[in-house]
Amino acid sequence: MVITTLPATPDEPVTECFFYPGSMEVLTSLPGFPQPLTHPTSPTFRVDAIPGKGMGLVSTRALKAGDLILSERPLLIIVRGMPVLRPYGFTEEQYIQYSFEHLATCVQVCLNRMRPEARAAYMALANSHPKDTCGPIMGILRTNGLCLDGLRPGVENEWKSYSAVCKDISRLNHSCSPNTQPRFDMVSLSYQLFAVRDIAAGEELTYQYTDAARSAAARKAGLKPYDFVCSCVACKAGPASNARRAAIAAFRASGQAWILDRTLPDDWFPSKCREQLALIAREGLEHHPQYFATTRGMMEAYICLGDAQRASAWAAKLDKILWEETRVDVKALLDPMSAQAAYEAHPLWRIRVDEVRAGKMFST
Numbered sequence: 001m002v003i004t005t006l007p008a009t010p011d012e013p014v015t016e017c018f019f020y021p022g023s024m025e026v027l028t029s030l031p032g033f034p035q036p037l038t039h040p041t042s043p044t045f046r047v048d049a050i051p052g053k054g055m056g057l058v059s060t061r062a063l064k065a066g067d068l069i070l071s072e073r074p075l076l077i078i079v080r081g082m083p084v085l086r087p088y089g090f091t092e093e094q095y096i097q098y099s100f101e102h103l104a105t106c107v108q109v110c111l112n113r114m115r116p117e118a119r120a121a122y123m124a125l126a127n128s129h130p131k132d133t134c135g136p137i138m139g140i141l142r143t144n145g146l147c148l149d150g151l152r153p154g155v156e157n158e159w160k161s162y163s164a165v166c167k168d169i170s171r172l173n174h175s176c177s178p179n180t181q182p183r184f185d186m187v188s189l190s191y192q193l194f195a196v197r198d199i200a201a202g203e204e205l206t207y208q209y210t211d212a213a214r215s216a217a218a219r220k221a222g223l224k225p226y227d228f229v230c231s232c233v234a235c236k237a238g239p240a241s242n243a244r245r246a247a248i249a250a251f252r253a254s255g256q257a258w259i260l261d262r263t264l265p266d267d268w269f270p271s272k273c274r275e276q277l278a279l280i281a282r283e284g285l286e287h288h289p290q291y292f293a294t295t296r297g298m299m300e301a302y303i304c305l306g307d308a309q310r311a312s313a314w315a316a317k318l319d320k321i322l323w324e325e326t327r328v329d330v331k332a333l334l335d336p337m338s339a340q341a342a343y344e345a346h347p348l349w350r351i352r353v354d355e356v357r358a359g360k361m362f363s364t
């Protein structure tokens, strides 16, 4: 295990890290690491009391979808669980407790290394596990830790990744129709929080603690560790909202069948994508990967049809989905006039129009 303070600069915010071997190398091998934080041009939020939810974040000005709300280095990044050997005869429950006790010791080491104001900020965060026998430091970690992947090469299992605790982002309350989404930027070792749709001044900022595209019952189960019952519009809406969310999660934004089947009208796939986007807007799920996938589906549908004008309009929407992990660079497709060569080089260009190209692309 590696205990370190990153980045090692006295004048920048720093993060106390408790790493598996190998994670430091992942970061230090990134070209340009550590980059300074990028901040919004003017303040966007305040921390305030939210009726029935404790503290939370509130926007202080109108925000547009895709706007950066804040950038923040976590106070702490720590392994999610300690890989300790299970003592003989321990039940699963005893083993979890034993592992928590080891983790608490590591959290304490990190807290001791923190600057006093950072330690005070950590200790001021909410604790939805007041009876945790390892004390408030573990309760705070369990309440406020964001799951952080990608710092261990080749390891995807969530229990083998990290938890990150932040002074501000950890103050965000949950919503099943969240208006923000954080994205971790490795090279600046920071979370960037984005508005996923337009937000009015004075609106509460929220994000999802559990996959919001699942049913109300599954979300309720996912929220259990946070010790509150969500009372958002979707949770009260019942089966109709569940059905819409199930349809959103099941949608596949791939137009292969439409490209090959010429009996389908040209608008068949774009209209399916439009229906999906309307459902997403209705349920407030713009933060979800399905929103990115469907927006990309729209752009690609118009590329297949050889319509650079419309494809560029959708490329511009895609370019604003900055919170999506799997985002693609569409800068070359933004202007339909100057992008003609880029469109013609695109593997999907006119593939729905030109049967020879379609045949070549999908021949086995």
Ligand SMILES: C[S@@+](CC[C@H](N)C(=O)[O-])C[C@H]1O[C@@H](n2cnc3c(N)ncnc32)[C@H](O)[C@@H]1O
Binding pocket: 052, 053, 054, 055, 056, 125, 126, 127, 128, 143, 144, 170, 171, 172, 173, 174, 175, 225, 226, 227, 228, 229, 230, 231
């Ligand atoms: C990560 S903290 C969020 C910030 C917290 N409200 C505070 O005062 O610092 C998680 C805790 O906030 C509260 N919370 C979050 N979302 C909520 C919601 N939608 N409704 C009620 N309480 C919520 C719960 O107590 C939960 O355990």
